[in-house]
Amino acid sequence: MEDPAPTNEIQEYITFFYRCRLNDVEIAKEMKDHYNQDKYGLSVTSVKCVQKSLGLLSMRQQKHNVDSIQRQIEETCARFPTRGIENI
Numbered sequence: 001m002e003d004p005a006p007t008n009e010i011q012e013y014i015t016f017f018y019r020c021r022l023n024d025v026e027i028a029k030e031m032k033d034h035y036n037q038d039k040y041g042l043s044v045t046s047v048k049c050v051q052k053s054l055g056l057l058s059m060r061q062q063k064h065n066v067d068s069i070q071r072q073i074e075e076t077c078a079r080f081p082t083r084g085i086e087n088i
Contacts, residue, residue: 007050007053009034009035010031010034010042010050011054013031014050014051015054018051018056024058028042028044028047031047
């Protein structure tokens, strides 16, 4: 069985890919070049655990609703006033 990739070596990259809005599966794929694959393994579950330990929450975990994103919706509508909802 492979050891999990060391968190201190990969947390910078996981944070970067999280901020690039990649999902957990995409992050696990992208991480392949950032740790020693011969010595360590990194699954989607491991990515989720590292994200949780770093306080990087998924959309569901953030519990967003229409009220919590209202300001961003208004900013987007102001930025693109002639766009309909289908085009944004």
